[in-house]
Amino acid sequence: MKTPRLLALLPLPWLRPAVLAGALLAASASVVGAPAPPAARPPAPVPALADTATRPLPADRATALPTRRPDAARLQELRGQREFDYAEAAPRLSAWDLFWARLWQRVQDWLQQRSYTHFWRWVFYALFVAAGVFVVLKLLQVDLTGVFGRGPRRAPLAYEAAAENIHEVDFTARLAEAEATGNFRLAVRLGYLQLLKQLADGGFIDWQPNKTNHAYLAELPAQGPLRTDFREITRQFEYVWYGELGLTAGQYAHVRTGHRALAGQLAGAPARRPA
Amino acid sequence: MEPTDFTPESAPLTPPTPAVGNDTPAAESAPAPEAAAGFAPRTDFAQLAARAEAVRAEIGKIIVGQTDLLELLLTAVLADGHVLLEGVPGVAKTLMAKLLARTLAVPFSRIQFTPDLMPADVLGTSIFRQNTGEFEFRRGPIFASVVLIDEINRAPAKTQSALFEVMEERTVxxxxxxxxxxxxxxxxxxxxxxEQEGTYRLPEAQLDRFLFKLRVGYPTLAEEVQILQGHHAGFGGASLESVQPILSAADLGALRAQVRQQRVEPNILEYIAKLVGQTRAHKALYLGASPRASLALLNGAKALAALRGRDFVTPEDVQFLAPSVLRHRILLTPEREMEGGTPDEVVQQIVQSIEVPR
Structure with missing residues (x-):
């Protein structure tokens, strides 16, 4: 900043900053807070000093200024320290890093192409198609739980769970065989299964391999001798088959008579649909 | 909050089910009066039936309904198994457990599980005796014959782990x-x-140690009215004291010995194995049941058959107990859980998919 001309008239140079600061403070006070002066009067003329008014001070070239130099040894020491080395060396990239860097560069270049503007449109198309495929698979009940490795562990079963079909068993032949060999326990079982077949054929029960004997009992009409007789026959069968009761020939004959009586009832009863 | 389902002693209670099943088909298993000679139990269950009837009657003084639950609890007691009762607050879970414990004339203790409970609070701790200069083990509340652990899933897994050894090996x-x-x-x-606030899921290893997990549901309308009538008539907690002990430790030991000798046909054993094995192959299950579940099903079925007056196990017994034995031992896949499936549904599917041996 150039020194104002009036200040240059001051005889003592070290007074110039003080005068200048005072003038600035007074000016700012008048601008910010003070009311405007009533009328600007021209400043009183400063008496000019004829011998210093227009002649600049001569440059002082005689005073010797001491030049300070940093200690060379210290400077050399600092130069050797890593903390003061501001030059960054380029990192050495491995082949793997170079591969990824180039790959991402390619991707970046691709994303910056004009065709990228259509990118989201293709994403939406893909999502729409995936949702459609998912709905179709769900409708077809295709199990995809194992695709992502989160499916249940499938343990192979070491047994056959095939249902026994009472409608395919030749009861007459097998009963005769069991009775002939004295296997009354098996004969009671076959006789009971034969009765179940007759009940299913007559529409009294809904045959399902997973149903228990008492489930069939509950399906029979609540009133009438059918349920009572079947209950007793079921009780006998359970004692013989599940209870591993050894039967004498007389006991078997008693059981078999009950079976035949119930079969006779079923043969004479009109067919119906189970409740 | 303690449930308030007290019943007036004068009010007719739900009559205890006789020694037969409780659902419609099982109720048909009552022996006909004209039972032929030879087709009768070869074990004398008169003592067992009488004691079971007495226990039902004692608990029936207080509890309204819950006949299925009571039968399953008695089954567990006879099968020497632990029971986990689950239900929303206020359905008399704790009351039922307390009443059952009162009917057993054996040492009883109760532990209220809280989030800050430590294993030593359950098992006991060693304290230093200055006069002898030795450590002495002070037994915790687990050292009793019947231990009621209330709100067991409010303690973290660290405390639950303390129960592993004692529940399975009966040692500490x-x-x-x-x-x-x-x-x-x-x-x-x-x-x-x-799903309730402030509860933890029990570790699978601990759940497996419970013979049954029983769900305690809401009472029916008629039962709730009966509860209200009893409470309104002024029968408060004093009725609890009227429940008398029925079974001593020796009695229970003898009855359990009878149960262990029940007959189980080989096809029934295979049926149990198939049921449990199917849980390991079911597509809706992430974790199937362990062989301990098979043993639980077998032991439970033997006890239930004895309670129903039979000396042999039928598939009916196995089917009846399958949900209580398996529901806490299986884990649904996340997909099935998100679809709203439940373990009981899966168990039911499995039961329906396996042929009943006959």
């Missing part, structure tokens, strides 16, 4: 010394569903 090992529990040893635990 502390400072290198193993202490055997006295017989009988029965843990009755109650818990709120895990």
């Amino acid at each position: 090992t502390q400072d290198g010394t193993t202490y055997a529990m006295q017989e009988p040893f029965l843990v009755l635990a109650t818990q709120n569903p895990v």
Whole structure:
């Protein structure tokens, strides 16, 4: 900043900053807070000093200024320290890093192409198609739980769970065989299964391999001798088959008579649909 | 909050089911009066039936309904198994467990599980005796014959782990010394569903140690009216004191010995194995049941058959117990859970998919 001309008239140079600061403070006070002066009067003329008014001070070239130099040894020491080395060396990239860097560069270049503007449109198309495929698979009940490795562990079963079909068993032949060999326990079982077949054929029960004997009992009409007789026959069968009761020939004959009586009832009863 | 389903002693209670099943088909298994000679139990279950009837009557003084639950609890007691009772607050889980414990004339203790409970609070701890200069083991509340653990899933897994050894091996090992529990040893635990606030899921290893997980549901309308009538008539907690002990430790030991001798046909054993094995192959299950579940199903079925007056197990017994034995031992896949499936549904599917042996 150039020194104002009036200040240059001051005889003592070290007074110039003080005068200048005072003038600035007074000016700012008048601008910010003070009311405007009533009328600007021209400043009183400063008496000019004829011998210093227009002649600049001569440059002082005689005073010797001491030049300070940093200690060379210290400077050399600092130069050797890593903390003061501001030059960054380029990192050495491995082949793997170079591969990824180039790959991402390619991707970046691709994303910056004009065709990228259509990118989201293709994403939406893909999502729409995936949702459609998912709905179709769900409708077809295709199990995809194992695709992502989160499916249940499938343990192979070491047994056959095939249902026994009472409608395919030749009861007459097998009963005769069991009775002939004295296997009354098996004969009671076959006789009971034969009765179940007759009940299913007559529409009294809904045959399902997973149903228990008492489930069939509950399906029979609540009133009438059918349920009572079947209950007793079921009780006998359970004692013989599940209870591993050894039967004498007389006991078997008693059981078999009950079976035949119930079969006779079923043969004479009109067919119906189970409740 | 303690449930308030007290019943007036004068009011007619739901009559205890006789020694037969409780659902419609099982109710048909009552022996006909004209039972032919030879087709009768070869074991004398008169004592067992009388004691079971007495226990039902005692508990029936207080509890309205819950006949299925009571039968399953008696089954667990006879099968020497621990029981986990689950239900929302206020359905008399704790009351039922307390009443059952009162009918057993054996040492009883109750532990209220809280989030800050420590294993030593359950098992016991060693204290230093200055006069002898030795450590002495002070037994915790687990050292009783019937232990009621209330709100078991409010304690974290660290405390639950303390129960692993004692529930399975019936011993407690502390400072290198193993202490055997006295017989009988029965843990009755109650818990709120895990969806409730402030509960933890029990570790699978601990759940597997419970013979049954029983769900305690809401009473029917008629039962609730009966509860209200009883409460309104002024029968408060005093009725609890009227429940008398029925079974001593020796009685229970003898009845359990009878149960262990029940007959089980090989096809029934295979049926049990198929049911449990199917849980390991079912596509809706992430974790299937362990062989301990098969043993639980077998032991439970033997006890249930005895309660129903038979000396042999039928598929009916197995089917009846399958949900209570398996529901806490299986884990649904996340997909099935998100679809709203439940373990009971899966167990039902499995039961329906396997042929009944006959």
